[in-house]
Amino acid sequence: MERLGVYRDPIYIAHETGSFHPESPQRLEVIYSMLEDNGVRRLYEQCSMRKAELHEITLIHSASHFERVAATAGVPQSYLDADTQTSEDSFDAALYAAGAVLDGIDLVISGKMRNIFALVRPPGHHAERDRAMGFCLFNSIAIGAQYAIKKHALERVLIVDWDLHHGNGTQHSFYDDQRVLYFSTHQYPFYPGSGDFQETGTGIGRGFSVNVPLGMGCGDNDFYTIFKEVLEPIADLYRPQLVLVSAGFDTHFDDPLGGMKMTPDGYAALAGLVQQIANRHAEGRLLLTLEGGYSLSGLRDSVRAVIEQLAGKHQVEEGAAEGTGHDRSTDRIIETVAQMQREFWSCF
Ligand SMILES: [Zn+2]
Incomplete structure (x- = not known):
């Protein structure tokens, strides 16, 4: 059995977002x-x-952003953004959420664990260098990727973002950097507005942002086909030394958003x-961190299925996901991504 490490703690539940907020503590209660x-x-x-320490948060964020989030500590209710609310313990929760990703990266790089799933809140992938956004305070996965580059001298980190939403903060953190390859599938046009096909990176980072914007209604076969035909061939050329996943579950059929x-x-x-990508190229080093997912039962069942898969227990029959047809519009989307990425990746 693969060694799978999990981060879980009451501090991640203590981050309160107010009544009726979809990013609720109950999300982790059902998972735990x-x-x-x-x-x-x-x-x-x-x-x-x-x-995570101040000097680690500022691998991605400005010191003034850190200070703004720090100022919410002990305050019953603050707003960092129209939909990003904090409570007394939110600052601590966000430091521990990023800290779990950093500690998990140390564990997979040292070989003490093979895979990690950080089951934490608040999520992170919308957080920008200088602001909180979209329920996110600190961009844990971006901090993690930069930490892996700086502390462990890695040169190629793959971030896979399968959350419903585009990870604008993550993309912007590495838009001009070839040391992080950012791949995202997301509903589009949709919050936060970024993530179109032609966003492929800038300068030395051209070709290292891969966006797959999708219309509504995509299911298992659509996503699997995209991963198989876009992510896998690019990853095989990139040969990541570490694979990080922004694991959101708001693409679940029952999700309210x-x-x-x-x-x-x-x-x-x-x-x-x-x-498999991590096993082929990165000595198995794979870390997932929880992003969105707002159907409580959908979130619980999906996280369970992923844990079973990572631990080698969940047997999805080979071909089950690729077999029965995906939507024709998915083929057109893959063709468009291939056109955009052709000058960077010889697989297309
Ligand atoms: Zn999301």
């Missing part, structure tokens, strides 16, 4: 309760978390494909 189920408990080891049709088996298939 599922983690205690017979059959799941033996699939993972719990890792001890740490806080999204218009997609993914199922738990579909997420397991995507996780399996990403795991």
Whole structure:
């Protein structure tokens, strides 16, 4: 069995966002309760978390952004953005959320763990250098990628973002940098507005942002086909030394914010494909961190399926996801991505 480490802690539940906010503490309560189920408990080891330090947060963010978030500590209710609310413990939760990603990267690079799933809040991929945005305070995955480059001298980090939304903050963090390849599937046009085909990077980073904007209604086969025909060939050329995943589950068919049709088996298939990329190129080093996902049952079942997949228990039949047809419009989207990326990647 693969060694799978999980980060979980009450601090991530203590980040409160106000009544009726979709990014609620209940999201982790249902996941943490599922983690205690017979059959799941033996699939993972719990890792001890740490806080990210100021000098680590500022690998991506400005010191003034850090100060603004720090100023919310101990305050019952503050707004950093129209839909990004904080409570007394939110600053701590955000430091520990980034810290889990950093600690997890140390564990997979040292070989102590093979895969990591950081089951944390708040999410991160919308957070920009100088501002909180879209329920996100600090961009944990971007901080993690930069940390891997600086601390572990990595030269090629792959970030896969399968959240419903485009990870604008992550893309902007590495838009002119070839050391991080950012791949994102997302509903489009949609919040936050970025992520069109022609956003491929700038300067030395050209070709290292790969955006796959999707209309509503995409399901398991559409996503799997895109991962197989776009992500996998590019990743095989890029040969990442570490694979990070912004694992959002708001593409689930039951999600109240999204218009997609993914199922738990579909997420397991995507996780399996990403795991294979990590196994082929990165000595298996794979870390996922939780981003969105607002159907409580959909989130719980999907996270479970991914954990089972990572631990080698969930057997998605080979071909099950690719077999029964995807939408014709998905082929046209893949063709458009290929046209945009052709000058950078010889697979197209
Ligand atoms: Zn999202």
